[in-house]
Amino acid sequence: MHFPPTVLTPDERSLRASVREFLHDERSRIGSGSTNFGGGSDREFSRRLADRGWVGMSIPTEFGGHGRTAVDRFVVVTELLAAGAPVSAHWIADRQTAPSILKFGTDAQKRCFLPRIAKAECTFCIGMSEPDSGSDLASIRTAATRTDGGWLLTGTKVWTSGAHEADFVLVLCRTSPLGENRHEGMSQLIVDLTSPGVAVNPIISMNGAHHFNEVVFDQVFVPDDLLLGEEGQGWRQVNSELAYERSGPDRWLSTYGLFRAFLGSNADTTSDAVTNAVGRIAARYRTLHNLSLSVARMIDEGGAPAAEAALVKDLGTVFEKQVAETVRDLAGISPDIDAPETEAGILADAIFSLPALTIRGGTTEILRGAAAKELIR
Structure with a gap:
């Protein structure tokens, strides 16, 4: 384990100055930004960031992104978070869903979702945690079974941040029965939250805020072309995704x-x-x-x-x-x-x-x- 010393280059410092100038001009949209993305969700603000090329920065240009570096994105989001900017509308899609689709998705999935993420027109949430599972992600019970043209998804996810405002959820589920190796037989499905059989129920925090949700799937049809990556490789894919989050x-x-x-x-x-x-x-x-x-x-x-x-x-x-x-x-x-x-x-x-x-x-x-x-x- 090592952390090689590094500093911002002149171009990266110039980018930081541009973000600070933008935030100064946008200060009327920015609240206290106290904790837990206290700036909140503002799709119009996210679109204004996207117009400047500050959403989907690391998505390649061929898929509608800007081909920037991870450090460039780090510079931008550091300034946004420090200012308490309302970034939660596009945050999940930009931070980890886009890199996951870029790494594991089909060409059709990349061309469908990545340009829309880069324009802040398509938002995602994460379907990992479940009731009674705690931090034991391998114990999930949400399952998808084969049907004509796709899958039928049934189960419950909890602590799903922003599900009440998102367009899609990337769901980790079992597509094969639980065997001796609990890490096998899981897959990821991209689920439209407006699909029949999806219910999003609010989980209200102690401070009265609505950030978390319970998402229930009752025989939700998911087309074959919305399987992300390889069937049965969900555990490996999720661990790769978590690296972007941490x-x-x-x-x-x-x-x-x-x-x-x-x-x-x-x-x-x-x-x-x-x-x-x-x-x-x-x-x-x-x-x-x-x-x-x-x-x-x-x-x-x-x-x-x-x-x-x-x-x-x-x-x-x-x-x-x-x-x-x-x-x-x-x-x-x-x-x-x-x-x-x-x-x-x-x-x-x-x-x-x-x-x-x-x-x-x-x-x-x-x-x-x-x-x-x-x-x-």
Whole structure:
């Protein structure tokens, strides 16, 4: 496991400056962006980003993308998340569905979905987790059986972020009976969420937010041409997909809005405790930025830094919790969920969101196991 040191090139710094200028002009659309994609969902904002070439950046030009690097995308999304921009409408499709389709999809699937993703016209959510499965993804029970021209899909997915607003869901399901090797016999299907037999039920968070959903499939017909990759190779494909999910700045910037609000309210402080805390947090942000940038650079150089990505996610989400706890200890205010644009409201949102931060994209235990296995190979 290694993280080669790297810095932004002059062109990458110029791109960063362009994004910051755009965000300054768009500041009326940007809220507090407190935690868990606090900027929310705004399809028009996503389309404005797409018009500038900042959605689908790493999709090849032949499929409607922009042929940019993983580092270019890292630069753009870091600025968007730090500003609290409303990116969740296009986020899943851009971050991991597009790379999965590019890697495993047929030519027809690439030409159907990738140009629409790059224009922010087609949105996706992820159908992995299930009731009673916890972090044991191999225990899924959602199953698809053969029928004329395709599959009949039955089962339930939970914690499906943004399913109530998405157009499609990429579902991990069993297409063969469970055998001795639980990792065999799984496949991925691209499912239109408007299909007959699909029900999307809201899961309301403790803070009243609607981000998660339960998605129920009752004999949903999925055409053969929407099988992603090879039948029975779902486990391998999903693990490849999770690598895109784990190393990005969204794994260490979720509570940045809270830190920014804390800085604003303590701009003139003379407290040594506050000054020391701000210094420690800022140093950690810089460290995690450099680790995440290193992973993006390795991807551009043809590497497959799955263990490094898992480690960044682990370090990042533990740190996000520490940020919230530090602010709570030093702010001297009571959390107030009814005041969303204030420091008290952002603090309340962060506290309610903390349990989810170390679960999404793989629990802390799962991630450390993945990193440990790589270290002993």
